[in-house]
Amino acid sequence: MAAPPSLKDIEAVYRTTEPKLIHVNHAAVRIRDGGSDGDESRLPEAGEQVVLWDNTINVLEEADAETVRHWLGKIGNYLIHEGRGQWHNLREDRVYFLKRFPPGYKLYTRSTGPRENPRKDSYLYGSTTDRCREFRSPESLKEFVLHVKWMAFEDRKERFLLYSEGRSAIFRTNRQTEHPAAGMQLQDPMRQKHNPIMAEREMNKHQRGMVDGCFEEGHYQRGIASLNQLRMQNLRPSPAHIRQLIYISLYPPPLPKDPTKDKGKRREVPVVSGSPSKQIQQARRLQKQALFPPPEATEAAKELLHQLAIDSISPEALMRAIPCYRPTQAELDDAPRPIKGNMFFGNFEVAEDMDSYLSKQASKLKECKDCWSMLRKGVVTRQDAALIRTEDPLLDADFEDDNDESESSEAIVGRYSWHLLEWFVQLFEKDQALVIDQGRAVEDSYSILLLSQIKPSSRSGDPRSSMGPVLDVLFLCYSQTEQWRRNLGKRLMALFVSLTQCSNFPPPQLFTAISIRLQTMPVDLVTAFLGDLPATSLGVSVKLSICDRFLTHRLRGSTAPTADGIMRARPQARRARPVAAHTDGDIGSPSRSQSFSVNQPNNAKWGLPSSRRILQLLEQKSAVRANASATLSNLIVLFHLIAAFGMLRAGEGKDADSFWVDAVLGGDLERRFQDIFADAGLSDGDKKPIRPLRLLLLSKIASWKSIFA
Numbered sequence: 001m002a003a004p005p006s007l008k009d010i011e012a013v014y015r016t017t018e019p020k021l022i023h024v025n026h027a028a029v030r031i032r033d034g035g036s037d038g039d040e041s042r043l044p045e046a047g048e049q050v051v052l053w054d055n056t057i058n059v060l061e062e063a064d065a066e067t068v069r070h071w072l073g074k075i076g077n078y079l080i081h082e083g084r085g086q087w088h089n090l091r092e093d094r095v096y097f098l099k100r101f102p103p104g105y106k107l108y109t110r111s112t113g114p115r116e117n118p119r120k121d122s123y124l125y126g127s128t129t130d131r132c133r134e135f136r137s138p139e140s141l142k143e144f145v146l147h148v149k150w151m152a153f154e155d156r157k158e159r160f161l162l163y164s165e166g167r168s169a170i171f172r173t174n175r176q177t178e179h180p181a182a183g184m185q186l187q188d189p190m191r192q193k194h195n196p197i198m199a200e201r202e203m204n205k206h207q208r209g210m211v212d213g214c215f216e217e218g219h220y221q222r223g224i225a226s227l228n229q230l231r232m233q234n235l236r237p238s239p240a241h242i243r244q245l246i247y248i249s250l251y252p253p254p255l256p257k258d259p260t261k262d263k264g265k266r267r268e269v270p271v272v273s274g275s276p277s278k279q280i281q282q283a284r285r286l287q288k289q290a291l292f293p294p295p296e297a298t299e300a301a302k303e304l305l306h307q308l309a310i311d312s313i314s315p316e317a318l319m320r321a322i323p324c325y326r327p328t329q330a331e332l333d334d335a336p337r338p339i340k341g342n343m344f345f346g347n348f349e350v351a352e353d354m355d356s357y358l359s360k361q362a363s364k365l366k367e368c369k370d371c372w373s374m375l376r377k378g379v380v381t382r383q384d385a386a387l388i389r390t391e392d393p394l395l396d397a398d399f400e401d402d403n404d405e406s407e408s409s410e411a412i413v414g415r416y417s418w419h420l421l422e423w424f425v426q427l428f429e430k431d432q433a434l435v436i437d438q439g440r441a442v443e444d445s446y447s448i449l450l451l452s453q454i455k456p457s458s459r460s461g462d463p464r465s466s467m468g469p470v471l472d473v474l475f476l477c478y479s480q481t482e483q484w485r486r487n488l489g490k491r492l493m494a495l496f497v498s499l500t501q502c503s504n505f506p507p508p509q510l511f512t513a514i515s516i517r518l519q520t521m522p523v524d525l526v527t528a529f530l531g532d533l534p535a536t537s538l539g540v541s542v543k544l545s546i547c548d549r550f551l552t553h554r555l556r557g558s559t560a561p562t563a564d565g566i567m568r569a570r571p572q573a574r575r576a577r578p579v580a581a582h583t584d585g586d587i588g589s590p591s592r593s594q595s596f597s598v599n600q601p602n603n604a605k606w607g608l609p610s611s612r613r614i615l616q617l618l619e620q621k622s623a624v625r626a627n628a629s630a631t632l633s634n635l636i637v638l639f640h641l642i643a644a645f646g647m648l649r650a651g652e653g654k655d656a657d658s659f660w661v662d663a664v665l666g667g668d669l670e671r672r673f674q675d676i677f678a679d680a681g682l683s684d685g686d687k688k689p690i691r692p693l694r695l696l697l698l699s700k701i702a703s704w705k706s707i708f709a
Helices: 007-013 065-081 143-152 205-216 220-231 239-250 276-289 295-310 315-319 329-333 357-367 385-391 393-401 418-437 468-478 483-499 507-518 523-532 537-554 611-617 628-651 658-665 668-676 684-708
Strands: 022-025 028-031 056-062 106-114 119-125 161-164 167-170 559-561 567-569
Touching: 065 106, 065 119, 065 143, 205 220, 205 239, 205 357, 220 239, 220 295, 239 295, 239 357, 239 418, 295 315, 295 418, 315 418, 418 483, 468 483, 468 507, 468 523, 483 523, 483 537, 507 537, 523 537, 523 628, 537 628, 611 628, 611 658, 611 668, 628 658, 628 668, 628 684, 658 668, 658 684, 668 684
Parallel strands: none
Antiparallel strands: 022 028, 056 106, 106 119, 161 167, 559 567
16 A cells, blocks of 8 residues: 655645745744635624523634634744745744734634533634635644645645545545656545554654753753654654653742842852862752753743644653553453554653753653652652752741642642643543544543543452542642632543543442532532533433432431332431442442433443432432531532433433423422422521522423423
8 A cells, every 4th residue: 555645745746936925024924915815705703602591502703812823823833844945044943923814814713512611613714715615723634724825826726625525635636646756646644544643753863862962961941942843743752751841841940039138239150169079069069950940941841741732743642651550451442542552651662861860850750650649749849949948948938838728739739730730631631532533422432541540440350440539639620719720620520521431430439439529518619510510411410420429428317218219217227338339339329220211321330310219309308408507508419410310301302201201290390399499497698599599490390391291
């Protein structure tokens, strides 16, 4: 089989002398007048956000400045760096931006899905070319960068890019092309394989040595710039370089100095003095301090890690540098997309240059057990911290007092590790998105890279059930005051919702562990957590199971579910032991004898509650309101339980469980709900948040009646 064509082969199909309609001024790239095929009359109208009945949106808006800059950077870099040789003053370390979109073009963002966390896709409109009327992300198929290149040349050839299969693609033909050696069918190089690994190459020895030389001499920013240039050529960074980038990004900044201490004094160059041995020690210390990563290098490393995460480099090529619990062959065979077993930690390691200071320090990251332990405080520390503490202990004490995070939270995620957590979440999301790009349904996709970060059971063949470390991270995110950190918890939980589809992942144990942790959370965080769960059928099923276990745990002292789903008094003299996850569930879990299918692959082991159990919970007013401090959280969780169960049954239409349909149409559900959510007996502080929930659920019951009628 002939090898797929490279960009050079594509250039041969479309030969020209120079791009006459493109102009480069410093780092700004501009398409000259007359080069655009855009037409403003082709632009769509941006609409107002409309929330549908199921709390989802579908709205088209003009893209924000950050998205526009991202597109312009990708397009400008492609035009310049792929047009190598056309410009004599090309700088390898410079990022080129398209100054503005060609006339007639405008970038939009379409938001779809749940209102709290909609999916956002970018579309560029304005083209009058028949081959493609809208362009999507410039990173996936290089759609618009090839089109803007077509616009940049006067000698255009309409067959350079054609519209094919709903996507832009290189013209396909069985005839010989203009290239004398290219007797093959040309195709879009980004569409060769679904898995981007096939389009990537490993760095050779000389390329790795170029980066190692910069790092060895302490020129960290130059080494990072070199890695950035190699990234543009679809070269995988070596695992050692990824760990070195992580080390630099985690390196704490210098401790703040007391401004009054050196006030009025001139800064002098340190003088090496003392005995010969002390002079040698001081010289070595100064030499070592010169190798500490500066704050500028730390920021550059963070930026490059972010670019690698959003670029065309596959997530497994980056995560192979991170310690993990390697998937079994059965898990690899069951993975939603093919990943080679040697793409995990420890399988693709090249000989590291251990002579440099950075490589020695970064190699310590391999001692971590997984990505969660890499986030903890103290994994990367300043090498001069002990010296500064000795010279000025009061300064160091003041610095520690300014820390607004407790020691317990930093034991989970250090103050300088939050960007790394975001990077891991980006890679897990990208891994799952690649599954969807291959045609799998959203609810059938999950990240096997995330699965590899969960410790398996001690017994071979048992599910991966050691979820303590990741749940520590998840709930720490929700306890943060910064919104972007709390959003990390929301995104991480969405990944776990998808992971419940994995056959070697136990949903009941996850739901029970989450419900127990929710018991100690403030009411506002419980509300935020339940509201953040995805509004898909899978996410609603997860919410239903978590809420059921939450209330079971709260009401355990007074009631217990029986085989028919009816709540009866629990005998206090005996206490049952928890049963295994593959049976009827944990202690107090509802029986599955009355549960019904909700179109979930793993529904057989979830133990979802029955309609009888839901209605019986509504009869437990005294138990739900027994503890005044827990009444509000109990009612909020009960609201989400009823809403989730009703949404699943409404999706079944008239085929839903007859017991539930009769309760909805006959008014039994509304009567019981009104009684337990009544204002009587509630404190003034509890009435305010409960009233809108009561009105919202009444409107939902009305809509369910119209569906079942």
